[in-house]
Amino acid sequence: MSEKKIFESAKLHNIMLKNRLIRSATWEGMADIDGHIPDKLYDTYEELAKGGIGAIITGFTSVAGDDHYFGGMVRLSDDELIPEHKRLTDLCHKESCPVIVQIALGEYANGIEPDDMRKEDIHKVISLFIDAAIRADKAEYDGVQIHAAHGFFLSRFISPAYNHRKDGFGGSSQKRGRILVEIINGIREKASSMHITMKINCSDFMRGGLDAQESFAICKLCEDAGINSIEISGNGTSVPGIKPGVNEAYFKEYAYEVSEMTDIPIILVGGHRSVNNMQKILNEGGVEFLSLSRPLICEPNLPNRWKSGDSSPAKCISCNICYQTTGHKCIYCKN
Ligand SMILES: Cc1cc2nc3c(=O)[nH]c(=O)nc-3n(C[C@H](O)[C@H](O)[C@H](O)COP(=O)(O)O)c2cc1C
Incomplete structure (x- = not known):
């Protein structure tokens, strides 16, 4: 196979990117309580799209109107929000930059955990994700990213540390992963041409949590269900103190393994800082x-x-x- 280059056009399944760089989801915390997108957030996306990135994955966009896991979340929980998202996709597309919306749930119904959910609650969550994806399609996003990483609702649901159910939605990685399969199936049925991707922990890195083998099994399950790409992350998400050439790309070994097992594009996040190292990876x-x-x-x-x-x-x-600043800005640069 010929050498892959950072700056060459490449296909993320059905989406053509001008290079192999993607903006990973970054929640800015700027929306109001109903999830409306403020004007200044469009500026953030315009700047990113103009900056040459191959594609953008939006920040955490909640599928539920009553999800208050943290403040300032953009939402796709209501049809009335669609035009605001269309404005966002339009400005990215104007810069020839594809944009994928990260659909996510912080917590369900003020924090009910997987073990305490009735089956109808689980089906409700599945519908919330499917409905948000349908809205995303109407807003002309190029795809949706199911957020199943970093300890948020879906990440906890697929983790043996939080899900001890003994029914069809728990007890094995396949059964815990079923919620993702049903979301993928539902999106595929209602928005057939949308790119569906997922962000998943390669490991929860905690005792009793999702380990690498289970994460890989769930990736395979989602591939079989028809997901189009997977972004590999992990708990301990934003490792501090990354030094170029020293401790970059801290989840890379896991991503290599998933890529061996699957035939879909694998996206690797976490600690990319230097061109040389990225080209090597x-x-x-x-x-x-x-x-x-x-x-x-x-x-x-x-x-x-x-x-x-x-x-x-x-x-x-x-x-x-940046996690602590308004709008998640950098205190060292002008932005
Ligand atoms: C301020 C901030 C907000 C973030 N918001 C999200 C988010 O909404 N969804 C998500 O999946 N990851 C989020 N992340 C994690 C990043 O997408 C990424 O996985 C992590 O920071 C490691 O990549 P990096 O070294 O390039 O920063 C956020 C990170 C930061 C610093």
């Missing part, structure tokens, strides 16, 4: 796309900078203070 395993979050908060123009020949590493020092 693309060619030492089966990973096809690299996604970034914090470096683009600091430098939305980073892809264009690298493409123009300035290959000095991302300026992000992985201090994680």
Whole structure:
């Protein structure tokens, strides 16, 4: 196989990207309580789209109107929100930048955990995701990303640390993963041409949690259900203190393994900071796309900078203070 390059066009299943870089979901915390998108959030996306990234995955977008897991979440829980999302997809498409919306649930019904849910609650959650995806299709997103990582609702549901059910939705990785299969099936039925991707923990990295073998089994299950790509992440999501060439790409071994087992594009997130290292990763395993979050908060123009020949590493020092600032900005750069 010929060498993969960062700056070459590549197909993420049915979506053509101008390069192999993707903006990983980054929740900005700027929406109002009903999930309306404020004007200044469009500026963030316009800047990203103009910065040369191959595709954007939006921040955490809640599928439920009563999900208050954290503040400032954008929502896709109501049809009246569709035009605001259409404005967002239009501005990305104007810059020839595909955009995928991350559909997510922080918590269900004020924090009911998987073990305490009735079957109808589970079906309700499945419908919330499918309905949000239908709205995403109407808003002309290129795809949806099911957020099954980082300890949010779906991540807990597929984790043996939180799901001890003994019915068809628990007891084995297949049964815990069934909720994802039903969401994928439902989206495929109602929005047949939408790209469906998923962000999943390669491991919960906690005792009794989802381990790598179980995560891989669920990835395979979702591939069989017709998912189009998978982004590999993990708990401990945004590792601090990344040094270029030293501790980059901290989930890469897991992503290589998933790519061996599946035939769909694998996206790897977490700690990409230098062109040299990223170029190496693309060619030492089966990973096809690299996604970034914090470096683009600091430098939305980073892809264009690298493409123009300035290959000095991302300026992000992985201090994680962006998590604490209004709008999740970088305190060290002008943005
Ligand atoms: C401020 C901030 C907000 C984030 N919001 C989300 C989110 O909404 N959904 C998600 O899946 N990951 C989110 N992440 C995690 C990133 O997408 C990414 O997985 C992680 O930061 C590691 O990649 P990086 O080293 O390129 O930052 C967020 C990270 C940061 C720093």
